[in-house]
Amino acid sequence: MIVRVFSEGQYEIEDGAIDRMRELDARTQAAIEAGDDAGFRSAYDELLALLRNEGTPLADDDLRGSDLMLPPPDISLAEAQSEFSDHGLIPD
Amino acid sequence: MAGLTGRMSTVVKAKVSKLLDRAEDPGETLDYSYQKQLEQLQNVKKGIADVVTAKKRLQMQEATMQQNVVKLDTQARQALAAGKEDLARTALERKQLAQNELQGLDQQISELETQQQTLTDSEQKLRAKIEAFRTKKEVIKAQYSAAEAQVRISEAATGVGEQMADVGLAMQRAVDKTEQMKARAGAVQELEAAGTFDDLTALGPGEDDIDRQLKEIGVGSAVDDELSRMKAELGGGAPAAPALEQAGAGGSDSGASSSLDDTIASLDQAAQTPPPAAPPSEDPSAS
Numbered sequence: 600m601i602v603r604v605f606s607e608g609q610y611e612i613e614d615g616a617i618d619r620m621r622e623l624d625a626r627t628q629a630a631i632e633a634g635d636d637a638g639f640r641s642a643y644d645e646l647l648a649l650l651r652n653e654g655t656p657l658a659d660d661d662l663r664g665s666d667l668m669l670p671p672p673d674i675s676l677a678e679a680q681s682e683f684s685d686h687g688l689i690p691d
Numbered sequence: 692m693a694g695l696t697g698r699m700s701t702v703v704k705a706k707v708s709k710l711l712d713r714a715e716d717p718g719e720t721l722d723y724s725y726q727k728q729l730e731q732l733q734n735v736k737k738g739i740a741d742v743v744t745a746k747k748r749l750q751m752q753e754a755t756m757q758q759n760v761v762k763l764d765t766q767a768r769q770a771l772a773a774g775k776e777d778l779a780r781t782a783l784e785r786k787q788l789a790q791n792e793l794q795g796l797d798q799q800i801s802e803l804e805t806q807q808q809t810l811t812d813s814e815q816k817l818r819a820k821i822e823a824f825r826t827k828k829e830v831i832k833a834q835y836s837a838a839e840a841q842v843r844i845s846e847a848a849t850g851v852g853e854q855m856a857d858v859g860l861a862m863q864r865a866v867d868k869t870e871q872m873k874a875r876a877g878a879v880q881e882l883e884a885a886g887t888f889d890d891l892t893a894l895g896p897g898e899d900d901i902d903r904q905l906k907e908i909g910v911g912s913a914v915d916d917e918l919s920r921m922k923a924e925l926g927g928g929a930p931a932a933p934a935l936e937q938a939g940a941g942g943s944d945s946g947a948s949s950s951l952d953d954t955i956a957s958l959d960q961a962a963q964t965p966p967p968a969a970p971p972s973e974d975p976s977a978s
Contacts, residue, residue: 605699605857606816620696628694643695659823662830664707664849668700671861679695 603665610654707852718832731862738869745876746803
């Protein structure tokens with residue numbers, strides 16, 4: 600599975616890690632909904648750490664698309680709380 | 692995944708596939724996107740320049756405020772030397788306010804400084820990202836013109852589309868950040884320009900009320916001097932120390948903070964010894 604972390608790059612990770620990623624993603628989402636900044640930060644950091652530790656970075660000239668996409672590591676709780684809009688993602 | 696990653700993925704994928712669906716010639720679309728990215732980078736650079744300008748304006752305000760503090764200090768000394776403790780107190784109160792404001796300004800400026808540095812760093816990263824995008828775009832275009840398997844092209848185009856979204860988001864965040872900083876610097880400035888401060892410490896080419904009262908004291912103190920001399924000659928009593936006496940009598944009525952009282956006490960001492968002559972250049976009323 601290929602995962603892109605915005606502003607960081609793409610990783611290829613074993614499908615076996617998906618369950619743990621899903622769990623951390625759920626924790627991240629729960630913290631976002633609860634407005635729990637510290638909880639959000641720690642859950643999301645853990646998710647990123649899992650990806651970085653167990654995933655393999657894709658080479659720059661690898662042009663495959665990603666199965667999953669994660670917001671930039673420095674995303675704020677407020678940004679995560681807002682519905683992601685496609686504004687600015689790709690110039691119209 | 693339904694959480695944060697799910698939301699992000701859905702939005703980005705929708706945007707990318709929309710882009711690719713409507714593109715008749717992916718090469719053209721990619722070139723166009725690249726141009727757009729360069730334009731946005733210019734916006735980020737312009738935003739940083741605006742932030743720097745705002746910061747400089749705040750620094751100028753800081754310098755003015757510092758001059759004000761010096762002036763108020765001088766005024767307080769003059770007033771006290773003339774035995775006008777109430778006036779000295781007023782000047783010192785204003786000085787205190789000005790110093791508080793200075794601290795606030797100082798903090799704002801150093802925060803702007805830090806954020807400016809962050810933005811400059813991210814601008815450089817963006818530049819590198821755009822360059823990487825340009826390289827990939829050329830690869831895609833070459834594949835397209837070589838009419839390789841359509842599937843592979845669209846797969847690669849998806850990857851580049853994501854890349855584009857990545858740069859786009861980073862750019863958007865940088866622009867938002869500069870906007871926030873500009874707004875914040877602007878707000879501080881507005882507060883300074885229109886706020887509580889101006890009427891308290893008006894420092895202009897014209898004289899303020901403290902200057903006016905000091906001038907009156909100047910006249911009055913000449914009379915006072917004459918009087919004390921006369922008193923000394925006639926009664927043989929020691930020349931009065933009016934500032935000290937009044938400090939004892941009027942210390943409690945203005946509700947000033949103890950730090951102000953301390954300052955006044957130390958100024959009193961200074962007034963007891965030969966009163967420090969006010970530097971004339973600091974006082975507009977002297978010219």
